Amino acid sequence: MREIVFDVETKKSLDEVGGRDHVEALGVSVVGAYFYETKEYRAFEEWEIGAFEERLRTSDLVIGFNTKNFDYPVLQPYFKQVRIASLPTLDIFEDVTKQLGHRLSLQALSSATLNAKKTSDGLQALVWYKEGKIEEIKKYCLKDVELTRGLYEYGKEHGHLLFDSLYDSRVHAVPVNWKGQTHMPLRKIIENAFLSRQRLFIEYVSRQKQEGEEFKKKRKIDIYAMNGKEISAYCHLRQAIRNFKLEGILAAEPVNEFYKAPQDVQSSLF
Incomplete structure (x- = not known):
């Protein structure tokens, strides 16, 4: 180029x-x-x-x-x-x-x-x-x-x-996404997965890291909620609900697996 x-x-x-x-x-x-x-x-x-x-x-x-x-x-x-x-x-x-x-x-x-x-x-x-x-x-x-x-x-x-960082004297990461998107926009992939209750593999950057970790991580998630800036999702590695900022997600790949969100189970009881 x-x-x-x-x-x-x-x-x-x-x-x-x-x-x-x-x-x-x-x-x-x-x-x-x-x-x-x-x-x-x-x-x-x-x-x-x-x-x-x-x-x-x-x-x-x-x-x-x-x-x-x-x-x-x-x-x-x-x-x-x-x-x-x-x-x-x-x-x-x-x-x-x-x-x-x-x-x-x-x-x-x-x-x-x-x-x-x-x-x-x-x-x-x-x-x-x-x-x-x-x-x-x-x-x-x-x-x-x-x-x-x-x-x-x-x-x-x-x-x-x-x-x-001047605040805590630690090294922090700021996510950037410069690889270019020639396929479906990332946000659309995430929205579609949420609406169809399809699991995702995501690659994301966290601002801080723990000992032995990298700033860039990969996780398999089930999205339970989504707003303008972040998603709330079940993380299969941590076996707990985590919040992920959309700006920190670099890539998302749908998995041929589906799930039910807590609100789906609750609504089926009535």
Whole structure:
């Protein structure tokens, strides 16, 4: 697939342009990208953005970190052919924020998930730009692209990313589902199984894990109740009723077995 991972470094800070309402005025110093089709990293300077636009225009998926709220608005003034908001996009920052309800930095996710760190920060990149050290910006930007690519590939393979919690100093998992759904949507599979009282094998990610466990687990369940955000189901492994958040379920496969929910048995008595 023609997937592209990218990151943008700017010429100005938010303070210099009057705040977040003027992101489009920041200007681009460097765009860093990884192209899966050719397996290459490349850094583009401001005068080369037209070449990057051409590669982006034919992409199947664009992957980034805080792409929609930052990188895209910064880039759009440079683009002549592409309406950037229409591109198929996977924004890791957006997905993680939706799951957790709060933000995590690229550094926080990379450190726990990949055991890797950023080499610098955006403020230093601004200093380098003013000093004319474009090659330093390129190295830094491409390292961020490498980290973003690493998070994407880890999440795609494992169904979650990791982060160190400031509240309990433990490693937690945040579920992601980036494998793509070319078949029946996952929620529909779960709804159909519930309505027909058909058992499911599910693969899901829990936020925390016990000693000797993994974050990603597989369970055979009978769904007893379902609402907008979670299901209540009998877990055959635990032999007890458990609640599973829908956002944490990565896959579901119907089993050729059927069951009766407690409410079915109760209604049959009358």
